[in-house]
Amino acid sequence: QKEVEQDPGPLSVPEGAIVSLNCTYSNSAFQYFMWYRQYSRKGPELLMYTYSSGNKEDGRFTAQVDKSSKYISLFIRDSQPSDSATYLCAMTGGNEKLTFGTGTRLTIIP
Amino acid sequence: GAVVSQHPSRVICKSGTSVKIECRSLDFQATTMFWYRQFPKQSLMLMATSNEGSKATYEQGVEKDKFLINHASLTLSTLTVTSAHPEDSSFYICSARAQGGNSPLHFGNGTRLTVT
Numbered sequence: 179q180k181e182v183e184q185d186p187g188p189l190s191v192p193e194g195a196i197v198s199l200n201c202t203y204s205n206s207a208f209q210y211f212m213w214y215r216q217y218s219r220k221g222p223e224l225l226m227y228t229y230s231s232g233n234k235e236d237g238r239f240t241a242q243v244d245k246s247s248k249y250i251s252l253f254i255r256d257s258q259p260s261d262s263a264t265y266l267c268a269m270t271g272g273n274e275k276l277t278f279g280t281g282t283r284l285t286i287i288p
Numbered sequence: 289g290a291v292v293s294q295h296p297s298r299v300i301c302k303s304g305t306s307v308k309i310e311c312r313s314l315d316f317q318a319t320t321m322f323w324y325r326q327f328p329k330q331s332l333m334l335m336a337t338s339n340e341g342s343k344a345t346y347e348q349g350v351e352k353d354k355f356l357i358n359h360a361s362l363t364l365s366t367l368t369v370t371s372a373h374p375e376d377s378s379f380y381i382c383s384a385r386a387q388g389g390n391s392p393l394h395f396g397n398g399t400r401l402t403v404t
Contacts, residue, residue, distance in 0.1 A: 186329075212392050221294070221381045221395035222332070266331060268393075274320065274385075276393060280331045 181205050184267055184279030192287050197254040199265050201279045204248065207271035211243050213252045214266040216281070222266055226252065257286045290316050290386035294396025301372055302404055309367045309399045311382030317362035318384035322393065323355075326379040335380075338365040372403040 184201045191197055199213075210229055214222035226241035228234045228250075234241045240253040250269075254261055267279040291314040301307050311321055319340045324332040336357055337345040344357035354376075356368040365384075369376055379400050383393040 210392075214395075219379075219398070219400065221292075221383075221397040224392050224394060227392040274337075275334060278331045283329075 179204060181277050182267065182269065182279045185282055186280050188283040188285060190285045190287055191257060193257060193259060195257050195286075197252075197257050197261070197284060197286075199252040199254075199267075199282050199284070201250050201267035201269075202248055203250075203269060203277075205269075205271065205277070206245075206248070208248075208269040208277070209272055210270050211241070211250050212268040212276070213239075213241055214268060215261075216264045216266060218263075225265075259286045259288050262286045290384075290394040292382065292384050292394050292396040294382050294399055296399055297397060298400045298402075300402045300404060303373055304371055306368055306370045307372055307401060309369075309380055309382070309401075311365045311367070311384070311396055313363045313384045313386075316384075316386040318365075318386075319362060321359060321365040321382055321384045323357065323365075323367050324381045324383065326381060326398075328379075332381065335367075340365075369401065372401070374403045377401055377403045 182203045213226040216222040228241050231243050231245045238255045242251040262285045264281040264283050266281045268276045293312045295310045321338040323335045335350045338357045338359040340359045346352045359365040381398040383395040385391045
C-alpha cells in the first residue's frame with residue numbers, strides 16, 4: 179500500500195462547478211499538508227499549506243485536513259478553465275522529505 | 289513569495305555527454321535543496337537532498353556517480369547528469385524551502401532533458 183493515495187483522474191467538470199480533490203494517507207506521523215498545482219511542462223506551484231486538522235481558505239480554494247480519517251481535500255469554487263492542471267497533494271511528518279500523491283489531472287470545460 | 293529559478297528549461301544532448309542543471313533561490317537562502325525527477329503523467333520522485341557545504345544525500349537506487357550534485361553556496365545547487373543515456377531523458381525539478389523546518393517547498397520550473 180502506498181503511503182499517499184490520490185485518484186489520478188482524469189477529472190473533467192464544467193466551468194463554474196465546485197471541484198473536490200482528495201488524498202488519503204496511512205502514516206499517522208504526517209502533520210503538514212500541502213497542495214500543489216502543476217501545469218504541463220512546469221514545476222509545481224504551491225497552492226495551500228496547512229498544519230494538522232482543520233480548514234484553510236484562500237480565495238476560491240479551501241483545504242481541509244481530517245487527521246482522524248487520514249484524509250485531506252482541496253475544494254475549488256467557481257472553477258475556471260485556467261484551473262485545468264494536475265493537482266498534487268504532499269505531506270510530511272517533519273523530517274523535511276515530502277511524500278507526494280500521484281496527482282489528479284483536472285480539466286475545466288468552458 | 290519565494291522564487292526558485294532553474295536553468296536551462298530544456299536541453300537536448302547526445303548520448304555520452306554530460307549536462308549541468310542549475311537551481312537558484314532568488315530571494316532567499318537555502319541550506320537545503322531537493323532534486324526530483326518526474327516521468328510523464330507520474331508524480332515526483334525524490335532523487336537527492338543537496339546540502340550546502342557538504343555531500344548530497346541520495347535516495348535508494350539513485351546513482352551518485354551519475355547524478356553529481358554540488359551545493360556550493362546558499363543560493364545555488366547544480367545537478368550534473370554524467371555520461372547521459374536515452375533512459376536519463378526526463379523532467380528534472382529542483383526545490384527549496386524559504387525557511388527551515390517544515391515550511392513548504394517551492395519548486396523551480398523544471399528542466400526537460402532529452403538524450404539522443
